[in-house]
Amino acid sequence: MIYLVLSIICSVTVGVLLKLAKRYQISIVQAITWNYLFAICLSALFFRPAMQDLTIKTISPIHITLGLLLPSIFLFLALSVQKTGLARTDIAQRLSLFISLSAAYFIFKEEYTLLKYWGIAIGFLAIIFTLYRKSDVQVNYTNWLYPLLVFIGFGIIDVCFKLISQQNPVPYTTSLFMVFCMAFVISLIYIIYLAITKKTPLQLVNFVCGCVLGLFNFGNILFYMKAHRAMSNEPSTVFAAMNLGVIISGSIVGIFLFKEKLSKLNYLGLALALLAIILITLAQLNVVR
Template structure:
């Protein structure tokens, strides 16, 4: 259980760091770039990926798609935390699990039971209620687009990672290393273009933030994988505890520490989000 707790802690800490980035005038794209450099170094040290196994038949299109999506969605994640707070952003990220579930039904023709259909319906209702807010200023009327992009982006990323996991010719950790490497290159290109265009300046504070961000981002992945190994006979335990833990911890920190304001409908949405995760988990248990 300690691995699940550590994974939840790392995941929520990433959101907290992104929330603090505005206060300390951190360049998110610079921090994201260093974050992936840190993650790939840690991936090399902990997982010892065998890059000699890479060949032209490896799933390079998926690697490249992930390399572009990861830094881009990270920017949307930061914008969502900045504009709508940790609570709504964490729920958007966690409920993105419905994207691969829908892909399993419509693309991979997986059989669904009644509980899973109910869970999906409750989940989408939760999304609507959680993101609902009264428009205070016209300039903020499009803020909902950030968590929606987080929802879609992380869902698509999950589907792509699942496709990599199905590629048995390469160890998953080697593919993960390649994705981190390419994601770092993509984010580095973006930073270089911005520096040349004088839209940003390289600062040590951004590098420091990126190192910390990368440490917790990788820690989330490392402890999540360790938790699945520890509970290999019951993966739904990890799935449920992780998703519920992040939603609850993120909500408490957002409300107590950052004084984020939520409406009654938002609170109902949070409760429904928790119910949706439980229903999806129960549906998976019944399918076994």
């Protein structure tokens, strides 16, 4: 579970950095681009990927999917927040857990115990209660496309990372390096396009912020994959505990750091999330024993 805890800490830190970036008018698109460049440097430094493995033959559809989705999901997030509001976007992101858990059952053939069923059911209630916010944003039917893309995108990313952690021909550290390279190239093309068409200047402050963001984003993905490898027979535990852990930690940080106010329903959701994590952990321990 230590890898899950470290991944949750890094994930919440990434969220805090993105929120601070918006407050201080940092270009999130540019920061995300340089974040992947810094992640590439960290991967090369610590993993020392075997360059002979980096061939066209070793690049699988999963690598390509992740390389496309990782930078794209930030754009979907921004559009969803703009068109439907932050609350609905948060719910769509966390409810992507449904896709992950379905994959754990149908693709990875995990056996669910009664305790885990209860934990997952309570976890979904926790997601709804914790993320419920009143929104003043008027939503058109066409705008629901954006939270739907967020829902599908995050679910697919979770499943792809699990699949990569199981691959044998290419070490998962080399796979991470390839994915970061693809994501960086795609992001770089996009900011160059913005610089040419919309005269968006490239600023040093965005590069510095992107490097800091890259450190924690790298840690988030690395520890997330390590958790999947450590609990290879319990993907649902990783999927659920990660999502619920981020909700609890993110809410606590929001209360104390950003002075966010929660309703009684939100606090009930936090309590249910904690209960769900306890039940899922107990179910996992029973399986191990």
